[in-house]
Amino acid sequence: MNKQKILIVDDVPQNVAILDNLLSFKYNILASTNAATAIEIAKEELPDLILLDIVMPEISGLEACEILKADVTTKNIPIIFITAKTDDESIVEGFQKGAVDYITKPFKPDELLVRVNTHLSLVSYQKFLEQKVDMEVKLRQEQEQVLIQNSKMSEMGDMINNIAHQWRQPTSRVTLLLSNALMSLEDGEFDKEYLERKIKSSIEQMEFISSTIDDFANFFSPKKVVNNFYVKNSINKTIKIIKGTFDSFGITIDINDDNFLTYGCENELAQVVLIILSNTKDAFVKNNIENPTITIEVDARSNKIKFNDNAGGIPDNIVDNIFDHYFSTKEQSACSGIGLYTARIIMHQTFNGKIVAENKNNGAQFTLSF
Numbered sequence: 001m002n003k004q005k006i007l008i009v010d011d012v013p014q015n016v017a018i019l020d021n022l023l024s025f026k027y028n029i030l031a032s033t034n035a036a037t038a039i040e041i042a043k044e045e046l047p048d049l050i051l052l053d054i055v056m057p058e059i060s061g062l063e064a065c066e067i068l069k070a071d072v073t074t075k076n077i078p079i080i081f082i083t084a085k086t087d088d089e090s091i092v093e094g095f096q097k098g099a100v101d102y103i104t105k106p107f108k109p110d111e112l113l114v115r116v117n118t119h120l121s122l123v124s125y126q127k128f129l130e131q132k133v134d135m136e137v138k139l140r141q142e143q144e145q146v147l148i149q150n151s152k153m154s155e156m157g158d159m160i161n162n163i164a165h166q167w168r169q170p171t172s173r174v175t176l177l178l179s180n181a182l183m184s185l186e187d188g189e190f191d192k193e194y195l196e197r198k199i200k201s202s203i204e205q206m207e208f209i210s211s212t213i214d215d216f217a218n219f220f221s222p223k224k225v226v227n228n229f230y231v232k233n234s235i236n237k238t239i240k241i242i243k244g245t246f247d248s249f250g251i252t253i254d255i256n257d258d259n260f261l262t263y264g265c266e267n268e269l270a271q272v273v274l275i276i277l278s279n280t281k282d283a284f285v286k287n288n289i290e291n292p293t294i295t296i297e298v299d300a301r302s303n304k305i306k307f308n309d310n311a312g313g314i315p316d317n318i319v320d321n322i323f324d325h326y327f328s329t330k331e332q333s334a335c336s337g338i339g340l341y342t343a344r345i346i347m348h349q350t351f352n353g354k355i356v357a358e359n360k361n362n363g364a365q366f367t368l369s370f
Contacts, residue, residue: 003028004120007047009038009064010082011056015105019051019082022109023116035059039067042074048123049116052099054083054090062097069098078119082107174202224265226350231305231370232259232298234269241270242277251284251292253277260300262370264350272346272355275339276307276366283311283364303370313359322357 007030008019016031023029030045032038035056042050050068054061061081068074080101081094091102101115180198232255239253246253262269277294284292289311297306314322323344340355347355353370 004049004123005030005045005047006116006120007032007038007042007045007050009033009035009050009056009061010053012053015053015082022112027116027120035061035064039064039074042068042077043071046073047077049120050077050079051082051116052079054081054085054094062093065094065097065099078123080115080119082112174206225267226263226265228261228263229266230259230261231269234266235273235296235298235305237266238270238273238277242274242281246277246281249281249284249292251281251294253294253296255296256298258298258300260298260303260370262303262351268346268350272343272368275343279339280307280309280311280364283309287312305368307364307366307368308360309363309365310361311363313362314357314364316359319357319359323355 003026005028006023008016008023009032010016010019011033013033016033020029020031030041030047032041036059038050038052039059041047052061052065056064059067061083065079065081068077068079075098078100079098080103081099082103082105083090084105085091094102100119103112103115235255239255280294283289291310293310295308297308299306323340344355347353347368351370353368355366355368357364357366359365
């Protein structure tokens with residue numbers, strides 16, 4: 001285990017030598033006989049503790065302490081004043097400047113060792129806690145990314161239906177185009193120009209199918225690319241994925257022309273939008289709503305996106321719980337209960353924003369704030 005470092009600062013070399021002899025058996029010692037040099041050493045070496053004399057030429061110990069505490073790289077290094085000044089005013093001022101302890105000269109070696117050991121033990125414990133917090137934060141972030149991916153996978157059944165709806169029309173068109181071409185060939189009405197038209201139309205339909213494959217592959221990708229993007233991109237990406245399914249239920253989606261730039265993961269915003277729209281679709285079906293409509297309002301002035309529907313609203317007794325972990329009003333086998341909870345995590349962690357829900361005009365309103 002590496003020894004902890006102590007920086008000794010005293011303008012009297014003999015005092016530095018005494019402290020060095022007393023402490024070097026257990027700690028690595030850095031030393032300086034002037035405050036200016038000591039400040040530079042502290043910034044470069046980041047000692048675990050500083051023993052600092054108060055009365056020194058040019059820059060006093062009190063001034064040096066104030067400088068060290070004002071610097072972000074050295075502000076957390078504990079400082080013990082070792083000085084012959086014993087008046088109450090100097091002691092109080094020392095603590096006000098940021099010192100953690102005050103030892104008067106001539107000091108008792110045993111007392112100094114105990115105080116140094118105590119403060120260095122506190123330093124070690126603080127570093128241990130900081131490392132533990134960092135590990136917990138990293139673990140939490142990893143768990144949340146797994147949760148986000150699991151949320152995507154929990155929607156797999158609906159997504160497969162979306163794929164089927166997206167492909168049904170273009171595959172039918174390709175079949176029809178090829179059938180027409182075959183019939184023309186059999187009827188003797190086949191020519192090069194006609195063939196080129198049919199081939200071109202078939203290629204366009206196949207390119208559409210190919211693009212939907214890319215959309216679905218990107219949606220399920222665990223990679224998190226963070227950059228600046230326009231929110232309308234994510235909304236349109238999601239609408240493209242679900243359009244076939246929503247059309248089959250007669251659901252209309254209207255979106256205004258506003259737009260704004262935000263920073264984060266575009267793919268994760270698309271996931272939030274998908275969660276909201278999928279839940280709304282389920283509410284339309286459950287409540288047997290006529291003329292189901294979703295209105296999406298993008299507001300660049302407030303950096304908000306509002307989703308309004310006419311699905312009957314959220315029951316008052318659960319509206320405050322819908323973003324809780326594993327909360328769901330659906331059958332257990334039909335829903336994991338992590339969708340809206342995941343949406344809340346994404347808005348908070350990825351976009352430093354929030355998601356709220358309320359009832360308005362015989363429907364629900366979900367608001368994303370960035």
